Amino acid sequence: MGPxxxxxxxxxxxxxxxxxxxxxxxxxxxxxxxxxxxxxxxPGEVYGFLGQNGAGKSTTLRMVLSLIRxxxxxxxxxxxxxxKERKYxxxxxxxxxxxxxxxxxxxxxKNLEIFARMSGIRADRQLLMKTLNWVGLESRANDxxxxxxxxxxxxxxxxxxxxxxxxxxxxxxxxNGLDPQGISDIRNMILDLSRNxxxxxxxxxxxxxxIEQVADSLLIIHKGKKAxxxxxxxxxxxxxxxxxxxxxxxxxxxSVLHEKNLAAEFTRVDMTKFIAVMPAAATAEVNAxxxxxxxxxxxxxxxxxxxxxxxxxxxEHAVQ
Amino acid sequence: MRFSDLVHIELYKIFRKPRTYIAFxxxxxxxxxxxxxxxxxxxxxxxxxxxxxSDSFEIQGNILNGYLMTYLILQLLLVHVPLLIVLVSGxxxxxEAAQGTLRLLLTKPVSRTTLLLxxxxxxxxxxxxxxxxxxxxxxxxxxxxxGADDMLIMKSEVVTQILSSDILxxxxxxxxxxxLAMTTVAALGFLLSxxxxxxxxxxxxxxxIIIVFTIxxxxxxxxxxxxxxxxxxxxxxxxxxFFDVQLNEDNQQIVGSIENLPAIIYSALMLxxxxxxxxxLSFLFFRKKDILS
Numbered sequence: 001m002g003p004x005x006x007x008x009x010x011x012x013x014x015x016x017x018x019x020x021x022x023x024x025x026x027x028x029x030x031x032x033x034x035x036x037x038x039x040x041x042x043p044g045e046v047y048g049f050l051g052q053n054g055a056g057k058s059t060t061l062r063m064v065l066s067l068i069r070x071x072x073x074x075x076x077x078x079x080x081x082x083x084k085e086r087k088y089x090x091x092x093x094x095x096x097x098x099x100x101x102x103x104x105x106x107x108x109x110k111n112l113e114i115f116a117r118m119s120g121i122r123a124d125r126q127l128l129m130k131t132l133n134w135v136g137l138e139s140r141a142n143d144x145x146x147x148x149x150x151x152x153x154x155x156x157x158x159x160x161x162x163x164x165x166x167x168x169x170x171x172x173x174x175x176n177g178l179d180p181q182g183i184s185d186i187r188n189m190i191l192d193l194s195r196n197x198x199x200x201x202x203x204x205x206x207x208x209x210x211i212e213q214v215a216d217s218l219l220i221i222h223k224g225k226k227a228x229x230x231x232x233x234x235x236x237x238x239x240x241x242x243x244x245x246x247x248x249x250x251x252x253x254x255s256v257l258h259e260k261n262l263a264a265e266f267t268r269v270d271m272t273k274f275i276a277v278m279p280a281a282a283t284a285e286v287n288a289x290x291x292x293x294x295x296x297x298x299x300x301x302x303x304x305x306x307x308x309x310x311x312x313x314x315x316e317h318a319v320q
Numbered sequence: 321m322r323f324s325d326l327v328h329i330e331l332y333k334i335f336r337k338p339r340t341y342i343a344f345x346x347x348x349x350x351x352x353x354x355x356x357x358x359x360x361x362x363x364x365x366x367x368x369x370x371x372x373x374s375d376s377f378e379i380q381g382n383i384l385n386g387y388l389m390t391y392l393i394l395q396l397l398l399v400h401v402p403l404l405i406v407l408v409s410g411x412x413x414x415x416e417a418a419q420g421t422l423r424l425l426l427t428k429p430v431s432r433t434t435l436l437l438x439x440x441x442x443x444x445x446x447x448x449x450x451x452x453x454x455x456x457x458x459x460x461x462x463x464x465x466x467g468a469d470d471m472l473i474m475k476s477e478v479v480t481q482i483l484s485s486d487i488l489x490x491x492x493x494x495x496x497x498x499x500l501a502m503t504t505v506a507a508l509g510f511l512l513s514x515x516x517x518x519x520x521x522x523x524x525x526x527x528x529i530i531i532v533f534t535i536x537x538x539x540x541x542x543x544x545x546x547x548x549x550x551x552x553x554x555x556x557x558x559x560x561x562f563f564d565v566q567l568n569e570d571n572q573q574i575v576g577s578i579e580n581l582p583a584i585i586y587s588a589l590m591l592x593x594x595x596x597x598x599x600x601l602s603f604l605f606f607r608k609k610d611i612l613s
Binding site: 062065066068086087089091093097099102105117119 | 325326329332333336337419420421423424425426427428429430431608610611612
């Protein structure tokens with residue numbers, strides 16, 4: 001292996017799908033953690049895997065990494081069956097599953113060296129230091145990991161995932177427990193890996209805001225089932241935004257708006273609040289109309305369809 | 321990755337943990353204390369022990385020699401060394417699970433069988449090093465401090481004299497046998513560590529099994545006698561058989577002889593069988609284990 005962290009990339013010999021699952025299911029006793037999940041991840045994209053805590057994200061990713069055996073269904077990576085080609089497949093994957101726990105009594109350098117060898121490469125000092133440098137830990141290479149902050153451990157976990165130059169990187173909740181700066185650092189790393197290094201990245205989170213900032217495609221999983229899947233640009237399209245209005249009199253406001261026959265759906269919530277499903281661009285027009293009819297507009301909150309959908313799941317969860 | 325690399329990594333991890341050295345320190349301390357005690361007061365102890373014999377026999381020479389010291393140390397220590405072995409073997413898988421590193425290890429392109437075999441090999445090497453340390457400390461230093469001479473072994477009704485020139489090979493075989501016994505303990509601790517998410521559980525469970533089996537061995541009741549032969553603890557004491565010698569018509573030791581070699585071989589095979597069974601079960605369960613930690 002040469003002294004470079006990332007080899008020049010090409011998708012020429014890649015299969016059309018890096019990861020494909022077919023009717024993937026996992027049960028723990030009577031509890032069905034994942035049900036009939038079909039996923040397709042294409043080369044070079046950042047694939048967001050979104051869901052609340054306990055939705056089945058980690059279980060799915062653990063099945064993809066062969067940490068958990070599926071109850072039924074199949075998993076194909078790089079065009080090969082995970083059951084038959086586990087070793088070959090894992091040599092092309094780097095992963096951080098939940099918290100990146102490493103050997104606290106060893107230094108970052110030693111941890112990286114050990115996992116590089118476990119990944120099948122004999123990395124020299126130059127490569128190991130280059131990898132640590134990429135995640136900003138070069139100056140702390142010889143410190144024992146037990147003194148590292150959560151953010152530093154997360155970055156070291158990513159270094160361990162990358163040291164053997166894998167084509168697919170799986171990051172399970174990589175921003176959990178990080179401060180804003182740490183979250184921003186991880187986000188930038190993911191974007192760099194995808195945009196500049198040609199890596200395919202699967203990243204899971206329970207935070208929509210995290211996923212929508214980095215993902216090209218996303219899947220929302222809810223109670224173990226696929227809820228929504230698609231390209232982020234499509235899902236965030238502003239044609240059908242959900243706009244919440246706080247006004248002085250919602251009944252009068254709705255009466256005015258219904259008279260105008262706008263291309264929108266309105267729902268009264270209470271005396272001072274109503275919701276409109278409408279193009280985001282029409283917000284100014286509606287606002288002007290209400291003001292014109294001397295209805296005081298106290299606040300407006302706009303959400304895209306995806307945000308609204310995810311919020312509805314959260315609300316449902318909260319009620320339960 | 322090469323299997324030797326895997327074993328090297330596992331050994332590196334074992335010897336970077338402070339708990340690994342507890343066993344070496346404990347053996348050093350216990351053996352030294354016993355040697356010091358006998359060095360200070362051993363002669364009166366031996367006179368008391370040989371009191372009944374002195375009336376009928378004239379005993380000459382260095383009775384309290386290095387070989388006898390080693391025999392006494394082994395009798396006292398080999399029952400307790402398993403507890404030190406388990407400190408490491410019971411931690412091999414459960415320790416990784418508790419740290420959260422097991423999931424990271426298993427996302428690497430190494431089969432579960434290979435990983436388990438690498439870890440077990442490292443555990444066995446650790447056990448062998450511990451026994452080697454014990455051999456150096458108990459036999460080597462005892463010979464330096466107490467010197468060499470014929471060894472008198474006192475049993476309930478018989479006193480056996482083994483010529484000093486006929487002893488060393490017996491110790492080599494005894495330590496080899498002890499290595500097999502300790503590997504059995506290591507394999508049991510290893511098996512139990514697969515089911516736990518922390519190190520304490522398998523360590524205590526293995527110790528408890530050894531203690532219960534040892535108690536069963538010491539109870540001379542018909543019901544327990546029927547199951548004793550299936551307990552590995554019964555066969556762990558088989559090393560003593562190397563110091564039972566055959567006698568000629570003049571009741572003198574036949575040099576190079578072992579009284580009941582088939583019994584030792586049988587016990588060794590029983591231990592070997594236990595090791596294989598524990599390893600087989602380890603592979604069986606570990607291959608199917610869902611990593612949820």
